[in-house]
Amino acid sequence: MNAWSLDNAASAHASAARPVDGLMSHVIDSLGEPDFGRSLIAGLNELVQVDFFSVYQLDVHATPRMFLSSSRSGHDVSADCFRSYQKRLHAQDHTFDGAKQLLSHGAMAMTYAHQSHFAPPHREAIYSRHGIQDRLSVVCQADQGLVLATNFYRFERQPMFGSSDVDALQSVAKSVAACVTKHISLAQGLRPAPGPDIGALTRELAALCPRLTGRELDVCAGLLLGRTYDGIAADLGLSVATVKTYRARAYDKLGINFRSQLFGIASRLVQP
Structure with missing residues (x-):
């Protein structure tokens, strides 16, 4: 498991020639709209291949909440994954520990986790069950004291995220985090989709x-x-x-x- 601060990360030269400005302007145009998730994942796939993404709250002391998700193919397994995560797995998930430590010092962070990094119950209930390969996450502090993780996933049929993928996502990570936080605030007032406690x-x-x-x-x-x-x-x-x-x-x-x-x-x- 790896975590690093975006404040100290080197610039990603590999993605400099890619349409980053066009990507973010399209995402910004969809802020607060129902198609924001689709716009975000479509734009990101111009930079780096992502099969699906989800945004949820990190807190082992409270029931976690998922705010947003979308899939490149239209088949989004996020809801099923999150039900398992919310029920019991979140309390044993330590893959965000390094990122949260960096966050406590005022930095925004990214973290990477492969399916092999998770405890067997977590791996079997989510990663093996849905054929998920690995995860890249952007972790930030949002309004009302929430810590939000924007998680990007690849299925096993894809290669693992490599250094060039990390560089590409890192080049827009702060903008993505800002857009995600603003969208949630506009669309839901930082409230999750209705559901039973x-x-x-x-x-x-x-x-x-x-x-x-x-x-x-x-x-x-x-x-x-x-x-x-x-x-x-x-x-x-x-x-x-x-x-x-x-x-x-x-x-x-x-x-x-x-x-x-x-x-x-x-x-x-x-x-x-």
Whole structure:
């Protein structure tokens, strides 16, 4: 794992002749618009090949939030990846530690991670599951004290990010970070897309039915997030059959038979 400060990074001569000004002007034109993500990834692919990107908050002490994503091919796996990350993997993710340390000294940072750098549960639930090769990230401090990571990914069918790719992305990293932060502020007021606070909902469910075990609550949380049984199994490191067993036990304790009834309980728990 590597992290470096953009304030101390050398200029990237390799990308000087590329259409950087045109790229950023196009991205700036789309700030606050629904097609900002598509504009950003299309522009970046004039400099360096990126299969998809996502922007999320970094904080091991709070439930992370994803603000933005887009894919070069139109097939965006970011949401599925982030569900696993948000559920439990973020607390064990140390690939941003170096970047966050640089950030604490007032610098903007970049960091690189290959799939082999992640602990097995993280690698299997996200990188192996979706065939992701590696990640280049721009890490910055945003408004309201948020630390945002703008993450660029390549699938395994592509070569790993090399030094020329790093130079190309580094040449626009500060501008990209500024545009991403401004877009989020304009489009969402630094609020994530609407979604359940699954941590709070799980705690409410545990209070409602104290007999539920930790694993049964994990499975219920996955179901409430719309995960498939395969997805929940990959997330928790269990077999599909075991997931269904936990589901059956949880349903029995809650006195229900169907997922729709679980959603009904959840909707009542979140009512003011």
